[in-house]
Every structure is written in C-alpha cells, then in structure tokens.
Amino acid sequence: MSAIHLDREGPLAILRLDNPAKLNSLTPEMLSGLEAHCDALDRDDGVRCVLLTAEGDRAFCTGADINAWGDLAPADFARRWVRDGHRIFDRLARLSKPTIAVLTGHAFGGGLELATACDIRVMAPAATLALPETGVGIVPGWSGTQRLMRLLPEPVVKEMALFGRRLSAERALALGFVAELAEDPLSAARSIAERLLGTSPRATEVAKYMIHAAAGEDAPAMVEALASGMIAASADKQEGVAAFRAKRKPNFTGA
Structure with a gap:
C-alpha cells in the first residue's frame, strides 16, 4: 500500500515516498500522510533538518496517481484535488525546519512541484525534471506555474509546461535549481544537513x-x-x- 514513512536519524528526519510500483506517484493517502508528518515535525524541537526522498532509483515521484483524479468531476478536481494538494505542499514549503529534496530519480509533474516546495534539492546525474501535464489534457496544479516560476527562468518553465521538454540534472544545476549532483544523493543530502548541527x-x-x-x-x-x-x-x-x-x-x- 502506498504511504509516506517518517524515520529519525538523531536530529535528521527522513520522509520517504513509498509507492515504487507506480514510480512513487502520489495518492490521497500519501498527501494526507505528508500533511500529518509536517504537523508533527513542526512541533518536534529535536529535528534540525528534514530530508524528503523516495523508494527506488527510477523515480523520485512521477506526479499524481491518475487513478486518484482521472474520474473526478471538474468541481471536485478543482476544489478537492488541486486545492488540497496546494494546501499540503504549502505546509511543506512553510515548515520551520530546513528541507532538502533528495532526487534519486526522475521528478515529473506533481513530483517536481513537491521537490520545489523544499528549500534545496540534491539530484542524481541521470535524473530529469518535467511538467508533462498537458500531454494528458491538464495543466500543472500544485504550484508548477507559480512557485516554480520563482526558481527557474520563465522560458525554461515554458519549455517544460508548453513543449514537454525535460530538464537535465546538469542544466538544473547550472540554473541554480539544484544545489548538488551526486551519484548517492541521500548521502550528499545528509552531509549538507549535518552542517546545520553547529548552528543556532x-x-x-x-x-x-x-x-x-x-x-x-x-x-x-x-x-x-x-x-x-x-x-x-x-x-x-x-x-x-x-x-x-x-x-x-x-x-x-x-x-
């Protein structure tokens, strides 16, 4: 069953997407779990940094599970799916603890938007980023045209959202969207997080x-x-x- 797990490594908290059979696509249960974990983390003074990662190395997250939203009526799609997702991603973005997205694989659609809600990102060199929503008849709905626009140049967002082009890890690094490329992104993220431990x-x-x-x-x-x-x-x-x-x-x- 798909889920988001929360583990502790001393002052580090690790949130892990666990839906590898569907390339960690997001279900309503996973979104609810993310919101609940964020609430708990904000109240845990022992946590200094949160790492957001995923099971498997094929994909960090390929977006929202189409089976969860594909048959929703237009009003429910806008009111429940899009607005609820926005609220939950905003909750992650405004977490009082620093957050690092660990992209061991591709981040598409809602997966890219989820990574964008974190403070910084560490990425595997073979991973790519994309906004493929128009290919299934929808548009980015969880801040892909809003929060992402503050972090990437407008033409780059248009390349992805309008023309379906993928953004390579190397280009994402050059644009400043990614902090570091690493064959083992989780270890690299841990090293970055450990630098916090000597700060206030x-x-x-x-x-x-x-x-x-x-x-x-x-x-x-x-x-x-x-x-x-x-x-x-x-x-x-x-x-x-x-x-x-x-x-x-x-x-x-x-x-």
Whole structure:
C-alpha cells in the first residue's frame, strides 16, 4: 500500500515516498500522510533538518496517481484535488525546519512541484525534471506555474509546461535549481544537513522566515511570525499577560 514513512536519524528526519510500483506517484493517502508528518515535525524541537526522498532509483515521484483524479468531476478536481494538494505542499514549503529534496530519480509533474516546495534539492546525474501535464489534457496544479516560476527562468518553465521538454540534472544545476549532483544523493543530502548541527536552531528558523518573506512565500504570515516572535520576548508582553490574568491595569514600560 502506498504511504509516506517518517524515520529519525538523531536530529535528521527522513520522509520517504513509498509507492515504487507506480514510480512513487502520489495518492490521497500519501498527501494526507505528508500533511500529518509536517504537523508533527513542526512541533518536534529535536529535528534540525528534514530530508524528503523516495523508494527506488527510477523515480523520485512521477506526479499524481491518475487513478486518484482521472474520474473526478471538474468541481471536485478543482476544489478537492488541486486545492488540497496546494494546501499540503504549502505546509511543506512553510515548515520551520530546513528541507532538502533528495532526487534519486526522475521528478515529473506533481513530483517536481513537491521537490520545489523544499528549500534545496540534491539530484542524481541521470535524473530529469518535467511538467508533462498537458500531454494528458491538464495543466500543472500544485504550484508548477507559480512557485516554480520563482526558481527557474520563465522560458525554461515554458519549455517544460508548453513543449514537454525535460530538464537535465546538469542544466538544473547550472540554473541554480539544484544545489548538488551526486551519484548517492541521500548521502550528499545528509552531509549538507549535518552542517546545520553547529548552528543556532532559532537563528536558522528565523533566517528561513526572512528569506521566504523576501521571496513572497506567504510573505504576510512570515512578517507577522517574525514580528510576533520579537514582541513575545518583550517585558511588555509578560506584563500584559500577567495583568490580564490578575484582572488589573497593565504597567507597560516599553521594555
């Protein structure tokens, strides 16, 4: 049965797509599992970095399982499949922990969009990237024309989405979409993740929020999260809470 598994290696969390018989295509159960794991990871202070990988080396993920959406009515396809997928991918993108997509094989359609929701990507040299949706009569629906446009030049996205061209690992690296090419992408991702261990967890989290605010990744929420974190450390906040609980007028000092 298709699933997404969560394993721990000390401060590293590894999310693994497990649907190799269908090239790790995404099912509703896998999407629900991803959302639940993201919720748990955000609350686990012992996790410093999340690696997203998949079973097998043929494909990281070839997109959404056509059997899950092929017979949906238009309204259900838009309302449930596309919007639910967007919400879940956004949840991954806005995870407070740094994330690395480990592309041991091809990433097509929703699989590419899933990798795009991670902070950086490590890729096998033989793997390729593609947006093949128009070949089955649909369009990219989980941020392939939105988030991906912030990370790749417009003509490159058009090559994939309009003309069906695949993007090679070498070209993806040259364009900055991929951080590193490696014959063993998981080991390379572990090495990158280990560099986090000597840094401040809180500083890393705040730096991610700042970058996302600048890039337009849920900028309003990022700005409010940063401001709220700052104000929560103030003496005035402590005084305000204490006064509310004691049912007295607060004595704010500006500290």
